[in-house]
Structure formats: structure tokens, C-alpha cells
Amino acid sequence: MDTRELAKIDLNLLISLQVLMEEKNVSRAAERLHITQPAMSKTLSRLRNLFDDPLFTRTSHGMQPTPRAIELNQGLTEVLAGISNLVSNTHFNPADCDTEVTLAVSEYIGVTLLPILAARLQAQAPLLHLRIVTRVENQLEQLALGNLDFAIHIRQSQYGSDFRLADLGGSPPVLLMRSDHPLSSGPVSTQDIQQYPTIRLYISDREQLDVAPITSSLEEARQRSRGSLEISHLMTAMEVLRNTDYLMPGPAFLLQNESVSQGIAAQPFPDAGDLSVDYVLVSHNRTANSLMHNWLWEQITCTIRDLRPTQPQKLRQRVAAGST
Missing domain, CATH: 3.40.190.10 (Periplasmic binding protein-like II)
Structure with a gap:
């Protein structure tokens, strides 16, 4: 990707082009964007220079888009919707989640947890790629570096403020x-x-x-x-x-x-x-605002809660x- 060309583009111009395509009128477009008509006319001039095309021509039926403007409009709505979703981060659909998540869990925990968790995820997030690693040292550091998304392990003596923890219960040795x-x-x-x-x-x-x-x-x-x-x-x-x-x-x-x-x-x-060995689910605060990570956090904790019918x-x- 050539970011140098992207850096030259004011994304507000693309929004203005989208509104102009919908309204086909400079005055109404200016009103929707809460700017003056002269400012909207200046924006249209900048758009014409950017795409080296008139974009709109005046006819007896009002402003009509040129073939170049119609071509741009075909992808413009999708692009702006993608940017909106990227910025707002307000929607997550597990069924569409096609990404890889790495979980560190020892085999003696995984043999009980993973069959139930995998079935749960397959039903709700069939495109999710769950990567399990069983031998990982310095797990807190790996979480901070982004090499791990989650870790399930025996509670350690200390955790920094950068980590999120969920108590998963304990078991006698x-x-x-x-x-x-x-x-x-x-x-x-x-x-x-x-x-x-x-x-x-x-x-x-x-x-x-x-x-x-x-x-x-x-x-x-x-x-x-x-x-x-x-x-x-x-x-x-x-x-x-x-x-x-x-x-x-x-x-x-x-x-x-x-x-x-x-x-x-x-x-x-x-x-x-009566000593109990306590287990925790851990993630780093870098994922705190990730809807996908928060959803998966809930799936893991709910699965473990369902696996605890037998009291200590x-x-x-x-x-x-x-x-x-």
C-alpha cells in the first residue's frame, strides 16, 4: 500500500462527494454538511482537482454526475461504511469473525476445557481460528507483546495493573x-x-x-x-x-x-x-476495547462456570x- 498518496487525501472530501452524489445539489449538500454554499462550491472544486474530472455537469434537470463520478460512487459507500465501523467499533458479529486468537493453556486444563469451548465457538463463530499453545514461559510478557491474546494458568503471586484477571475457581492438589x-x-x-x-x-x-x-x-x-x-x-x-x-x-x-x-x-x-490451587484467565489491557476479545472472554468464563458442577x-x- 502506498501510504504517501493516501496521506494527501482529505477524507472529508470523500464524505462531501458522497453527499453530493445523493443530493445532486450544492445548496442541499451544504445544508446537510452544516457549511455555507460557497464553502461547498470550494469543496467541489477541490474534488474536481483531486480526481481530474468535472464530476458533475449542470443540465436543465440539475446537476448530473459524470461517468467518473458514477464509477467512484460504486465503491465510495462501502469505503466510508468501513471507515465508520473502524472508528466507531460498536458492532461485532461472531458469525463473521475470521481472525486468529492465541490462547495459552496447559494440557491438563485444556483436556477438560477445550472440547466444550471448541463446540461453543464452532456454533457461534465458525470462522474463528483458535490457536492453542501449551508450553509458553513468561506468559505475562507474551500477553503484553501481543504474542498471546489470553492465558489460563495457576494464579501467580503478582500481576501488574496492565492485566485483566478473572478467577476461574480452585482445585485441591x-x-x-x-x-x-x-x-x-x-x-x-x-x-x-x-x-x-x-x-x-x-x-x-x-x-x-x-x-x-x-x-x-x-x-x-x-x-x-x-x-x-x-x-x-x-x-x-x-x-x-x-x-x-x-x-x-x-x-x-x-x-x-x-x-x-x-x-x-x-x-x-x-x-x-485445605489448600486450593487457584486458576485465572488473564489478558492484557491492550485488548480492553476489542469487542471480539471481550466476547471471547465471556465465552471462556461461561464455559468454565458450566464445567464446575462438582463442588470442591x-x-x-x-x-x-x-x-x-
């Missing part, structure tokens, strides 16, 4: 294992954990999390365990659990997904008490019973 694991009958102590290898599921920006008591305990247990496996693929991790003596700390809400938790038992994490206390009871 549990220790996952195969259903016939020696520790599946519980209770489990930190010393018990140290007798078995552990799986460390990838969590972005781990050092920034607002769950220091759990993360430090997990790290201590991992360092003293009989081996460890670090992985970002939840389904692979669950298969490892089902076929080995590995243990894996994780959120209790995974028990709600039967396809994921089949053959898996869970025990309360040692010394966690019930989850704790299932965990204590060694749910499989």
Missing part, C-alpha cells in the same frame, strides 16, 4: 497413581512419596506461582524420590501412571474427566490441608475414598 498402586489405599506421607519415582507435569512460570508451600514440597519430594520424569503431555503421563509405580501431583479436577482418569486413583497430597468438598471426598 492430589497425588495421582494407578488404581492398584501400593499407596492407593492411603493415607500417603512425604516419606512414602520418596519411595517411588515421580512425574513432574510441566507448569509454565512455575517460580511465579502463588502456591509456594506445595511447589517447595513437590520439589523436595522429587529430589528425594527414586527417579523422576518431566513431561508436558498429560495423556502420555497418565498412560505412564497406569502402567508403572510412578506418582504424579496434579489437580483434583482431573478426576471429573473419566476418559483421562480411568484406572487412576488419587490420594490427598501430604500436608496440603465433593472432590475431596472422592479423593479421600481413592476414586478410580
Whole structure:
């Protein structure tokens, strides 16, 4: 696009041309634009110089547009309507939304959220391109840079004023294992954990999390365990659990997904008490005035709200019973 030529054009001239085409009368056009007739005549002169064409000729039936003016008018209405929509930003139709949105979400959250969210978006915004990334460090920085539109993660200890947050609820931490694991009958102590290898599921920006008591305990247990496996693929991790003596700390809400938790038992994490791991939806304030981003924000939060029929206390009871 040659912006040098565009910079020479006064967009008010195009508006004036549109009104002249509708009125075909200088006086009435001036009245609609709230200017004097001499000013409107001067504007018409500038339009003639801009397009190197008379644009209108006087006849016994009034002003008639030239072929050049008719040609310009064919695209003028669409152009001005586009500029109006761009400036006013007052309308958003999900069905017409043909753009890409990037969401950072760990697989252990996505496996529960995304099937329902994707179905919701497919029904309402079939042209939307949703890009999911599961491994992203420095997520707040990536949001600020525009590399991410949204992030769903464990609440961090600090957020700047440039970020918008929505609390998505919490889940107690549990220790996952195969259903016939020696520790599946519980209770489990930190010393018990140290007798078995552990799986460390990838969590972005781990050092920034607002769950220091759990993360430090997990790290201590991992360092003293009989081996460890670090992985970002939840389904692979669950298969490892089902076929080995590995243990894996994780959120209790995974028990709600039967396809994921089949053959898996869970025990309360040692010394966690009533501690809950809280999750948040985050975006940067740069998208605060975007109708599309605000609409999608509502779709994500509503989907998660609909996914929370099981209360934390019930989850704790299932965990204590060694749910499989």
C-alpha cells in the first residue's frame, strides 16, 4: 500500500462527494454538511482537482454526475461504511469473525476445557481460528507483546495493573497413581512419596506461582524420590501412571474427566490441608476495547462456570475414598 498518496487525501472530501452524489445539489449538500454554499462550491472544486474530472455537469434537470463520478460512487459507500465501523467499533458479529486468537493453556486444563469451548465457538463463530499453545514461559510478557491474546494458568503471586484477571475457581492438589498402586489405599506421607519415582507435569512460570508451600514440597519430594520424569503431555503421563509405580501431583479436577482418569486413583497430597490451587484467565489491557476479545472472554468464563458442577468438598471426598 502506498501510504504517501493516501496521506494527501482529505477524507472529508470523500464524505462531501458522497453527499453530493445523493443530493445532486450544492445548496442541499451544504445544508446537510452544516457549511455555507460557497464553502461547498470550494469543496467541489477541490474534488474536481483531486480526481481530474468535472464530476458533475449542470443540465436543465440539475446537476448530473459524470461517468467518473458514477464509477467512484460504486465503491465510495462501502469505503466510508468501513471507515465508520473502524472508528466507531460498536458492532461485532461472531458469525463473521475470521481472525486468529492465541490462547495459552496447559494440557491438563485444556483436556477438560477445550472440547466444550471448541463446540461453543464452532456454533457461534465458525470462522474463528483458535490457536492453542501449551508450553509458553513468561506468559505475562507474551500477553503484553501481543504474542498471546489470553492465558489460563495457576494464579501467580503478582500481576501488574496492565492485566485483566478473572478467577476461574480452585482445585485441591492430589497425588495421582494407578488404581492398584501400593499407596492407593492411603493415607500417603512425604516419606512414602520418596519411595517411588515421580512425574513432574510441566507448569509454565512455575517460580511465579502463588502456591509456594506445595511447589517447595513437590520439589523436595522429587529430589528425594527414586527417579523422576518431566513431561508436558498429560495423556502420555497418565498412560505412564497406569502402567508403572510412578506418582504424579496434579489437580483434583482431573478426576471429573473419566476418559483421562480411568484406572487412576488419587490420594490427598501430604500436608496440603485445605489448600486450593487457584486458576485465572488473564489478558492484557491492550485488548480492553476489542469487542471480539471481550466476547471471547465471556465465552471462556461461561464455559468454565458450566464445567464446575462438582463442588470442591465433593472432590475431596472422592479423593479421600481413592476414586478410580
